[in-house]
Amino acid sequence: MNTVAVLLYRNLVASIDKVFLIWQVVFPIIYIFIAGYSYAGLLGGQGIAIGSTSVPYPAYLAAGMIGFNMMNSSTVAGSIIWNDKKNGMFKQILVMPFARMEYVLGNIVTIMLMGLASAGLILLAGSPTLLGSAQPTFVGSLYVLYALIVGAVFFGSIAIIISTRLKSSEGFNVIVNSVFLFFSFVSSAFYPSEGVPSELGTAFYINPLTYIVDITRAGVFNQITFFTNVEVGVIAAATAGTFLLATLSILRMKI
Template sequence: MTATVGIRVPQRSARHDLRAVKIVLHRELLRFRRDRMRMVTGLIQPLLFLLVLGTGLSSLMPGTGAADLKTFIFPGVCAMSVMFTAMFSAGSIVWDREFGFLREMLVAPVSRGAIVVGKCLSGALVATLQGVAMLALAGLVGVPYDPVLMLGLLGMMFLGALALTGFGVMLAARIKTMQAFFGLMQMSLTPMMFLSGALYPLSGLPSWLSTITLLNPLTYIVDPMRQAVFSHVSADPAVERAFNPGVHWGDWHVPVPLQLGIVVALAAVMIGVAILEFRRGE
């Protein structure tokens, strides 16, 4: 008679779920560290917008004092860098699904919510690390290396990256191929980028276009970062009114804490929807 070996599957618990979040986070950070080409390519488009487009258009819209068009678009370019990296990080779910690794994760004795949270946290952290490289260029566009400003921008980039990664994971939950994900990502990111005020002020737009910008989550990431930058640079009042009009609901100027609260709420909602999608799928 051969002896039967018993297998004990540990019960799910909060401690196991936290360990699962840590493992997913660690795996994504290792992938990011080893993929140097991804680090480089993730910076090319933001650098083109900042140094090429910003420099070219600055000759048409000269600023006054320490602020010019490059100073204006710097927060938007930082947000765009975070946005693209966060969405690509979310795309790793589709990659894992195609190669069967995701199924192995989903049968582990941990909640699927822990896997989703780990993916979102890792994507947000990777995107924020990518954004650090953009912050290193602040001096080239007249933005001071003030520690308070840099830490504030870093925190806002993390919040934005968390919301955008949650959005990407929510999309990736039902997509089976990388081709379909990249097509949907391109369709989503381009309108978000151009309707966020990242590259041009939101004031003076037609009413229908202004309404669309207020529905764009990226708007509430770009504007707090821009207001933080302009609070640390010297600019003519007329230039600041043109370059930093803020976000308005009608005649009411939306304060920065409320905008950041909206970003946090959107991150929670999108991550929650992503968790529900994963529980229903696979």
């Protein structure tokens, strides 16, 4: 655990762009208050159904942006690995008393902490939109925490897999941005799945981000149902498989 802590410290201090961190918080806040209230006007004040309740669109969007921002933060895992390969740092780390598995865990824990920190800031900044709609409970908070941690592992693993397969920064950025663009907009992060064409609705539930934001909203608005627990199980299985693939990718990566 000491070695993982050392790698975590190194990632937070030396490997993460501070401007990126600022943007990770500023962009969602701007989107919540500008897009949220703009689209709410187009909806004519109509609420969005979540379980047995209905919430204003800005509140719906604010809860969704928590999971969306966690996903964006996870790209850092891939960036760290790609830059380490490019600069020869990965080889130097392995010469020191660090195992490849510890390297993977250091990156995953980094993403977890970043995701939780950014989610907390967005929840705090977006609280004006959630007042009167959010129904915080201890159990609901556990669901939100679960969604953020599992989501960080899943999307961090995706970024790791992509970074180990590509040899140029341009290719890495193009592939990651394309994959995460699909995850972002073919999901319930910005709009509900009800009412969309059936083919698109099917794509929503192939997308892991839908499960993450659905579980997050269920926790925030205290609308935990049987289907929520089904989503918990599905995303857990998907995350376990993806993390295994990411670990194998690192273990097989040539220095």
